[in-house]
Amino acid sequence: MRENIWDGPAAAVRLAEGASLGETVDTADPSAWIALDAGARERGWAYGEASWQPSAWERTEGGRALSDALQGGQDTAADGLLTEARLALGLCHRNGRIRAAALARAAACPGLLPLVVVRCSDWAPPVREEARRLLTELLDAESAVRLLPLILRIGRRGRGDFATDLATGVLRAAPRGTLVPLYADADRTVRRYAYRLAVEEGHLSPAELAGVAARDDDTVLQRLCAEAALAASAEGHVDDDVLEPLLGARNPQVRSAGVTALRRAGRGERAVGYLGDRAGVVRACARYVVRQSGGDPVEWYRRRCADAGDPALSAGVVSGLAECGDRSDAEALWALTAHPDPVIRSRAVGGLRLLDVLDVRRLRELLDDPAPGVVREATSALLPSARLLDAGWLLERLAVERARETRVSAFRLLGAHDGLVRLRAAVALVDDPDGGLRHRARQSVQRWHPTADVPAGVAEVGELLGRARHLFGDHVLKRLLWEAGLRA
Structure with missing residues (x-):
């Protein structure tokens, strides 16, 4: 059974005791190699001796023998x-010195190439230079693809760019299909790297790129492709x-x-x-193209919003009118605040706010709408004018039998009134x-202090x-009562 990839010290002990690499380390996971590298150097504190002790694996019989052999330069390969x-x-x-001695023997063990990649960012110059020489000698297109997740992680370290640059050079010179396994990698950093390289090298056709933009769930890749x-x-x-793939994509940027x-x-x-797309950025692009083609998007929006029964009327159409219309379109939006579709009603109210058209009396009635949106x-439209609303009318809407969204709205608007x-x-x-609501109310009470609009000595x-x-x-x-001009 493999060790947890974060339990590097335990994995190191098992290796020192004779366990094989494959049963101890998940060799396909870059995190496992990084954890092993860090865990093998983890040292313990001996409180009785007030000093740092060697790593746990170094204190095993196999660990001591390994250190002695590599440090002494003995040729012990024959005894296994x-x-x-x-x-x-x-x-x-x-x-x-032991890392350098191990590197001298690593060329004969292809399975240790991931650790050679790790050593390419080593803090000791002799080790780092030897690892880079060895990686340059051993890295081919196949191993570059296999090790790319680890190479990209090491590339984020200081002195870690060598391995990334080397792998990039190898992959650029490789046949067109070499990158294909990386396109489906679970790590999105790897996928981004692979597609960027493919775009730079012209490995994918426009149709293939459009398909990726429509299918992939990574927004960076969608935009890139x-x-x-x-x-x-x-x-x-x-x-x-x-x-067609771009126009049918789920992501608004791609559409x-x-x-x-x-x-x-x-x-x-x-x-x-x-023009009536659900995303604002798509509507804006559509308006630009329609104008460039000689059309008038505003009139198109006005015709559809004028007929509340038009089956083509959608929430995007209502928002589009507010985005490019003017205050003369307010009445059409007011009429849509009574539309049977709650999404259209909410977009109509949002449109009135966007056009900065405020009628406190008419907006107030919408606080009792059954649709939370x-x-x-x-509420957002009324907040700047909340003090114009009758406080008693709002207090009635705090009653427990009211809809929750109405109660929350009334509490927000009352919070904008005087102290x-x-x-x-x-x-x-x-x-x-x-x-x-209880939590918000208690916080509001605890933060309350008398303000200039609260007369001193008010018994209430x-x-x-x-x-x-x-x-x-x-x-x-007592302090609050004193601030309010009252005795405790």
């Missing part, structure tokens, strides 16, 4: 002492096998690249179909059955603080 497993420990040894696919397409011409390419492909009229949008109203709202919820302040006295220590409560 320098097995691949024990030589791995020599490559990780805390003594630089989408841009490369379009850049590699012939000037003034983009094939359907490039456009927007495809929409923008419609103009270059001479198909600007197709961009109209993306509508209530949240209305006394804010205290009333918070104290009303200090024992609320809703844990989230004392009553409210008395109801929440369990949230304060005696000293804090």
Whole structure:
């Protein structure tokens, strides 16, 4: 059974005791090699002697024999002492001379090439230079592909760029299909490296790059491959096998690249179909292409928003009108706040906020909307004018029988009122059955202090603080009452 890859010291002990490398270390996992390298040098503190002791594996019989053999330069290969497993420990040894001696024998053990990669960033110059010479001699395209996850990790270290540069040179000179296994690697850093190299070397066609942009779940790769696919397409011409994957991609950045390419492909009229896309960046690109093709996106949005029963009306269409319309479009958006689709209602309210059209009376009614999204949008729109709302009306919406989103909204808006109203709202919820509201209310009470708009000596302040006295220590409560002009 292999050791946990983070338990490097235990793995080192097993190797010293004669276990094989394959049963002790997950040789396919770069983390296992790094853990072994660090664990083999981990030393223990001897409290009785007040000194650092050798690593646990060095204190084993096999460990002592290995150190003596490598340090003394004995030729012990014949007696089987320098097995691949024990030589791995020599490559990780805390003594630089022993690491150098192990490197001199590592060329005969291909399975130790990962540790040669690790030693390429060694802090001891003689060890580092010998490891680099050895890696230059041994690294071919096949081993570069196999070791790339480890090479890229070591490349992030100080002095670690040598192995990365060497592997890049080897892979650039390799046949086109060499990188294929790396395209599906579980490590996204490896995939990014492989696709960047493939793009630079022209290993993938525009159609293949577009397919990757549409399929891969890594946003960096999606953007890289989408841009490369379009850049590699012939000037003034983009094939359907490039456009269609981009236009159908889930990622908005990839779709927007495809929409923008419609103009270059001479198909600007197709961009109209993306004016109502769910993503703002795609809508913006579609508007640009439509304008460049002689169309008027604003009028297109206005026609669809004017008819609430239009089956083509979507949340993206409503947002698009707000993004490129003006205040004259406010009435169309107000009408859509009564639409049966809650998403369209919430987008309509968000659009009114974007156009900076505020009608406190009409927005206030939306706080009772059954859709939480509508209530949240209305609250955001009302917050700058919260003091214009009747505090008593808002306090009624704190009642436990109200919808939770309405109660949260009312509490947020009451928090923007003056100090006394804010205290009333918070104290009303200090024992609320809703844990989230109760927590917010208690925090609000504990942070409350009389402000200039709270007259000194108001008896209601004392009553409210008395109801929440369990949230304060005696000293804090006395100080608050004194600040409010009241006696404890």
